[in-house]
Amino acid sequence: MASTTNFGWTTPDNTGYVKDGALAIRTLGSAIDTSMAELKGGTTGQVLKKSSGTDMDFEWGTVSSTPRIGQVVGVYTTTNTFTTSTSYVDATDITATITPTLSTSKVLVTISFNLSVDGNFNSYPVGYAQILRVSTAIREGYMAIYTGISTTVGLTTDQFTLTYLDSPATTSATTYKLQIKKANGTSAQTNSSATVILQEVLV
Amino acid sequence: MTIAKAIASLRPDAEFTIVDNDIKTIVWHTEGVTTPTKKQIDDEIKRLEAEEAAAIQARIDAKASAIAKLEALGLNLAEAQAILG
Numbered sequence: 084m085a086s087t088t089n090f091g092w093t094t095p096d097n098t099g100y101v102k103d104g105a106l107a108i109r110t111l112g113s114a115i116d117t118s119m120a121e122l123k124g125g126t127t128g129q130v131l132k133k134s135s136g137t138d139m140d141f142e143w144g145t146v147s148s149t150p151r152i153g154q155v156v157g158v159y160t161t162t163n164t165f166t167t168s169t170s171y172v173d174a175t176d177i178t179a180t181i182t183p184t185l186s187t188s189k190v191l192v193t194i195s196f197n198l199s200v201d202g203n204f205n206s207y208p209v210g211y212a213q214i215l216r217v218s219t220a221i222r223e224g225y226m227a228i229y230t231g232i233s234t235t236v237g238l239t240t241d242q243f244t245l246t247y248l249d250s251p252a253t254t255s256a257t258t259y260k261l262q263i264k265k266a267n268g269t270s271a272q273t274n275s276s277a278t279v280i281l282q283e284v285l286v
Numbered sequence: 287m288t289i290a291k292a293i294a295s296l297r298p299d300a301e302f303t304i305v306d307n308d309i310k311t312i313v314w315h316t317e318g319v320t321t322p323t324k325k326q327i328d329d330e331i332k333r334l335e336a337e338e339a340a341a342i343q344a345r346i347d348a349k350a351s352a353i354a355k356l357e358a359l360g361l362n363l364a365e366a367q368a369i370l371g
Contacts, residue, residue, distance in 0.1 A: 165290040166303040168315045175305045201291070269294050 090118050153188065153283035156181045164263065165272040171213060171220075171262035178260035179279040183251060189284040190249045192216075192259050196277035198226055199240040201270045208268025214245050215260050222247040225266075240274050248284070292330040296322045 085096050092114040095107050118139055122131065125143035134140045162176035174196070181190060192214055202208035213223040222245050251257045259281060265271035290304045293312070301315035312321060322330070356366040 162306055164303060164305050165288070165307070166301070167294050168301040168303055170301075170315065172303045172313075172315070175311075269298075270290070272290070 090114070092118070148286065150189075150284050150286045153184055153285045154181065155283070156279075156281040158279040159276065160278075161276045163273055163275070165270055166263060166265065167270050168264050169266065171211070171264045174212075174261040174263050174273045174277070177273060177277045177279060178258060179281050180256050180258045181281040181283060182256045183254050183283055185285060186252055186254050187286055188251075189286060190251055190257070190259075191280075191282040191284055192222070192247045192249055193244060193280045193282075194246075194259075194261050194277065195242065195244045196261065197240050197274040198243050198263065199238050199270075199272045199274045200226060200265065200268050201238050201272075202268025208239065208271075209266035210263060210268070210271030211266060212243060212245060212261060212263045214247055215262060216249055216251060217258055220262075221249055289327055289331070292327045292334060293322060295334060296326060296330050 084099075085094050086092060087094060092111055093107075094111055095101075095104075121134075121139060121141040125131065128145070129143045130146055131141050132144045134142045156179050158176075158179040160176040164172070164174045164177075166172050177194065177196060183190065194214060196212070198210050198212055200208035200210040207227065209225060209227045211223065211225040213220050215221065224243060224245050226241050226243065245261075249259075259279065261273070261277070261279070263271050263273060288307050289309055290307055293302065293304070293309075297319055299316070300319040302319070303313045303315065305311040309321070309324075309327070314321075353363065353366045356369065357363065361369075
């Protein structure tokens with residue numbers, strides 16, 4: 084009796100007489116049935132996984148829920164925004180948009196920028212910055228300068244990174260942006276350069 | 287010295303935002319404020335630069351004066367500078 088190349092299923096020889104043909108067919112069918120047994124079953128949404136390195140050793144299971152990074156959006160800008168406003172204003176061009184693949188996805192928002200504040204003696208300049216998702220504030224930070232005994236402060240700059248793991252719960256295009264304002268002092272401004280990085284975390 | 291700082295100096299009670307130091311981008315957050323003319327801004331930049339230079343020179347002079355007075359009290363230069371930082 085011959086056998087198939089890959090699975091070794093028993094088949095009649097090419098030149099064999101037709102004898103006990105039904106048995107030969109049943110033997111072949113049974114061998115195929117046995118080989119394919121582990122492909123049977125499973126439920127909606129499950130995937131077939133290898134159980135071991137052995138041929139045809141499978142099992143049905145769920146997709147790993149280990150969080151992983153999906154798409155990444157990055158924006159770099161050298162646009163500087165200067166404001167004397169005590170209410171938040173957009174920091175021009177410090178913005179990026181991402182369209183989450185899944186509604187369960189999280190978005191890791193990282194905005195790095197230079198924030199400058201300006202003011203005179205005893206004005207204690209303070210500048211604020213916040214991240215917005217569309218029109219909702221999700222993260223705020225500030226810098227304050229103690230003037231000490233200086234007669235003048237002048238422009239003082241520091242590098243900031245605001246980070247937030249957001250859950251936008253949408254698959255629509257979602258825009259994140261930076262806003263700034265001054266408290267004390269004469270002004271607040273973004274300075275030199277800024278980067279916005281949005282990373283989709285698939286969960 | 288920037289255009290933005292000059293405008294802030296000319297309109298200290300008004301709130302505004304300006305992008306990339308470009309006067310065309312100015313947005314006033316306070317109602318009824320007029321944008322200064324180019325000449326007013328240029329003149330203010332010159333005045334602020336002179337004021338800044340004078341302030342720097344005044345600090346240098348004050349430090350030199352302080353060192354001289356400390357030396358007169360018997361401190362050497364290194365000791366006087368150690369105090370002044």
